Amino acid sequence: MDELKDKNGLTEKEFLARYSDKGYDKPSVTADILVLGSNSDFSGFRILLVKRGGHPFLGSWALPGGFVRKDETAYQAAARELSEETGLQNVYLEQIYAFTNPRRDPRTRVMSIAYLALVCGFEDVAGSDDAADAAWFDMTVNESGIRIFSTERGVEIFYGIERGIFQNGKIRYENWVAKSSGGEKLAFDHIEIVIESLLKLKSNFYNSDLAFNMIGDFFTLPDLQSLYELVLGKKLYKTNFRAMVADKIQATGEKRKSMTSGKMSAEYVYDSSSRAMGAETSSE
Amino acid sequence: MDELKDKNGLTEKEFLARYSDKGYDKPSVTADILVLGSNSDFSGFRILLVKRGGHPFLGSWALPGGFVRKDETAYQAAARELSEETGLQNVYLEQIYAFTNPRRDPRTRVMSIAYLALVCGFEDVAGSDDAADAAWFDMTVNESGIRIFSTERGVEIFYGIERGIFQNGKIRYENWVAKSSGGEKLAFDHIEIVIESLLKLKSNFYNSDLAFNMIGDFFTLPDLQSLYELVLGKKLYKTNFRAMVADKIQATGEKRKSMTSGKMSAEYVYDSSSRAMGAETSSE
DNA sequence: ATAATAGTGTCTATCAGACATTATCTG
DNA sequence: CAGATAATGTCTGATAGACACTATTAT
Numbered sequence: 331m332d333e334l335k336d337k338n339g340l341t342e343k344e345f346l347a348r349y350s351d352k353g354y355d356k357p358s359v360t361a362d363i364l365v366l367g368s369n370s371d372f373s374g375f376r377i378l379l380v381k382r383g384g385h386p387f388l389g390s391w392a393l394p395g396g397f398v399r400k401d402e403t404a405y406q407a408a409a410r411e412l413s414e415e416t417g418l419q420n421v422y423l424e425q426i427y428a429f430t431n432p433r434r435d436p437r438t439r440v441m442s443i444a445y446l447a448l449v450c451g452f453e454d455v456a457g458s459d460d461a462a463d464a465a466w467f468d469m470t471v472n473e474s475g476i477r478i479f480s481t482e483r484g485v486e487i488f489y490g491i492e493r494g495i496f497q498n499g500k501i502r503y504e505n506w507v508a509k510s511s512g513g514e515k516l517a518f519d520h521i522e523i524v525i526e527s528l529l530k531l532k533s534n535f536y537n538s539d540l541a542f543n544m545i546g547d548f549f550t551l552p553d554l555q556s557l558y559e560l561v562l563g564k565k566l567y568k569t570n571f572r573a574m575v576a577d578k579i580q581a582t583g584e585k586r587k588s589m590t591s592g593k594m595s596a597e598y599v600y601d602s603s604s605r606a607m608g609a610e611t612s613s614e
Numbered sequence: 615m616d617e618l619k620d621k622n623g624l625t626e627k628e629f630l631a632r633y634s635d636k637g638y639d640k641p642s643v644t645a646d647i648l649v650l651g652s653n654s655d656f657s658g659f660r661i662l663l664v665k666r667g668g669h670p671f672l673g674s675w676a677l678p679g680g681f682v683r684k685d686e687t688a689y690q691a692a693a694r695e696l697s698e699e700t701g702l703q704n705v706y707l708e709q710i711y712a713f714t715n716p717r718r719d720p721r722t723r724v725m726s727i728a729y730l731a732l733v734c735g736f737e738d739v740a741g742s743d744d745a746a747d748a749a750w751f752d753m754t755v756n757e758s759g760i761r762i763f764s765t766e767r768g769v770e771i772f773y774g775i776e777r778g779i780f781q782n783g784k785i786r787y788e789n790w791v792a793k794s795s796g797g798e799k800l801a802f803d804h805i806e807i808v809i810e811s812l813l814k815l816k817s818n819f820y821n822s823d824l825a826f827n828m829i830g831d832f833f834t835l836p837d838l839q840s841l842y843e844l845v846l847g848k849k850l851y852k853t854n855f856r857a858m859v860a861d862k863i864q865a866t867g868e869k870r871k872s873m874t875s876g877k878m879s880a881e882y883v884y885d886s887s888s889r890a891m892g893a894e895t896s897s898e
Numbered sequence: 899a900t901a902a903t904a905g906t907g908t909c910t911a912t913c914a915g916a917c918a919t920t921a922t923c924t925g
Numbered sequence: 926c927a928g929a930t931a932a933t934g935t936c937t938g939a940t941a942g943a944c945a946c947t948a949t950t951a952t
Contacts, residue, residue: 336667351721422784
């Protein structure tokens with residue numbers, strides 16, 4: 331095997347020793363992360379943004395992220411950035427999409443491998459140590475658009491949503507396109523990462539256990555249902571919802587107050603054992 | 615806005631004029647494509663492989679693909695490579711996953727953005743013009759493993775499949791790991807691209823119109839069902855299958871022979887108009 | 899006491915799983 | 926004619942949609 335020689339008469343070992351990739355146009359690659367949780371009463375999302383301290387998009391808010399280093403995978407880079415920004419570890423982290431538009435960064439060519447991190451947003455997560463400024467923002471999503479805001483910082487970002495159609499092979503697809511109507515914007519194409527992540531989350535949410543990454547270890551069914559309704563963007567019927575989650579959870583026997591109302595409800599924990607597996611996610 | 619100055623007193627325009635990314639470690643990025651179709655009687659897949667004419671993996675078979683050029687997106691690179699290799703245009707093409715292991719290529723760091731192309735495999739597609747050698751291979755997939763072979767070329771590649779478990783956040787997932795037990799192998803980590811693509815295709819196939827990219831414009835229901843059964847890896851009941859596809863197709867009134875049997879069946883075409891849309895796919 | 903919410907029961911519509919039957923065509 | 930396959934009918938079971946009702950508790 332190793333004795334195979336190429337057209338220059340070189341073995342693989344010899345070839346590799348002489349190999350140089352200087353002169354090729356290479357892109358930079360970043361891992362950017364949408365850190366997504368819910369607010370305390372599950373009425374909206376919370377996402378982590380960092381304020382850009384340098385050009386380009388100086389002063390704009392952006393998703394946390396950074397260059398993928400020499401000896402790490404994109405996944406490791408995302409996990410590292412997440413840990414640096416929030417101190418969070420062992421968080422659900424999933425690759426969403428690689429954004430490769432040659433002009434998405436005005437400096438030079440930078441591809442972004444986007445990740446979605448699911449966190450329990452209302453458990454207050456430590457701020458960052460790294461960026462110029464970092465903060466949790468509230469985010470609400472509905473048919474008209476995506477609103478990202480922080481009353482603390484006095485920041486309000488809004489993108490309207492338009493439906494587009496594109497053709498892929500013989501099939502036509504509908505997709506969302508975010509349009510800013512002036513005002514503050516997210517840096518780069520980060521709004522697209524937000525949209526793709528939300529779509530992917532929504533489409534996988536009901537038939538998965540993803541919700542349990544966004545809620546505390548001990549929770550009530552009214553709260554869990556509110557979380558599902560937030561992500562899915564629609565009301566669910568209590569009975570049906572409870573039948574659906576029945577085999578994912580276990581009652582502790584305790585009672586606790588829901589975040590969404592003042593009344594005591596039965597307390598549950600996630601029961602990972604009884605779950606049928608088989609989700610389609612990449613390891614790496 | 616453009617008058618914002620950074621800590622060095624530079625405007626964005628000034629900053630960009632001076633920006634240099636020399637000295638950073640950048641990866642190379644390729645777009646690699648699993649070109650997937652079925653054989654003529656829908657009993658197995660066909661995939662397009664190219665034989666490597668240089669190191670590394672000299673002489674091994676690999677997925678077609680190539681470096682993403684300076685001014686194109688990864689999607690455009692995949693479409694270009696596909697067109698160069700097969701002459702196919704307007705083919706269904708979907709980003710699957712970005713593979714970023716730092717040691718996946720022995721030359722230097724090369725990330726691969728993997729795409730899945732769905733084609734009508736049994737309509738014989740023109741061979742390549744580019745690589746050392748290119749050929750359609752048969753591929754069968756079952757619980758025990760993935761077999762890729764070409765009797766014409768006398769090539770037989772087999773990977774056993776083992777189930778692994780990994781944890782992501784609070785959730786445990788099952789995944790597939792391909793193990794070669796000697797013999798010929800696919801170059802690089804391309805077997806992982808095959809696996810991820812098949813998993814993603816399988817999970818989206820039933821509730822989408824993807825099948826119509828893998829079958830001719832005019833088809834019979836027995837054939838369409840065979841295709842679904844091939845991708846899903848299980849038998850379907852005729853009645854249920856027909857109820858499911860009823861609103862996706864339209865009878866032409868003609869009759870034609872199925873590929874799978876000698877009897878005449880009613881002929882149908884894909885009816886894209888009546889489809890509810892809303893698939894979750896990225897545009898770019 | 900009142901209003902709101904927790905928790906449960908039940909009816910319906912849909913759809914996949916599963917067989918059975920009839921009609922038709924090929925060899 | 927015989928065996929296979931196309932096409933259709935129908936029963937069942939699981940689950941989401943929908944609504945009603947009772948029990949409990951915060952204010």
